[in-house]
Amino acid sequence: MRVLGVDPGLSRCGLGVIDGTAQRAVLRRAGVVRTAPGDPTASRLADLHRAVRDLIAEERPEAxxxxxxxxxxxxxxxxxxxxxxxxxxxxxxxxGLEVAEYTPTEVKAAISGHGGAEKSQVAYMVRAVLGLAETPEPPDVADALALALCHLRRGIVDLAADGTDQGRAGAGQPAASGDAAGGLSPRLAAAVANAGPGAQVTRPSRGRGAGAPLDDATPGEEASA
Structure with missing residues (x-):
């Protein structure tokens, strides 16, 4: 499936197109659309619309x-x-494309296995999953690619009904106890993601105590205009 991810912003809008499946995806195209703050809002929105429309026409995503x-x-x-x-x-x-929306928590859970992951973790995962030599820059690009990857992986990560995230290494697989699935380090999360559905995480309990997360994750998100 080919997906266009859009990290919306008026001054800076991240765009990223990927091809693939939940287990394997490749980057086709990515970049940022910038509009001048001094221009009328209507003109800036027209420029943004034109850029997204042209990219859709050129890359022909399905969503x-x-x-x-x-x-x-x-x-x-x-x-x-x-x-x-x-x-x-x-x-x-x-x-005439499918249009989907995901919250920052849903994207983080789908990409890193934990809805409270830091943006740096998500960016690392985007780089690892897509096999990129460097982390996409600026951050808007990484966010756009993360959105596209989230759509491919929407069946892999389930969000608990109470709003907490239970990372799933595979559809239908129980999350590891003690938030082991939710507190993955970027390198370990990348390995789990690349392993695909059915992968499981086993963690030794010595040194940090049973149930202790592997990494601290700080919830929170900010929007950029």
Missing amino acids: VVVERLFVHANLRTVMSVGQATGVAMLAGAEA
């Missing part, structure tokens, strides 16, 4: 994936991100 808007203290940021999100969704709908 467009955007980050679901979430509450943020900065109302101006929320508004600009919401406008950019709407433009990206419109471009996908105009092309």
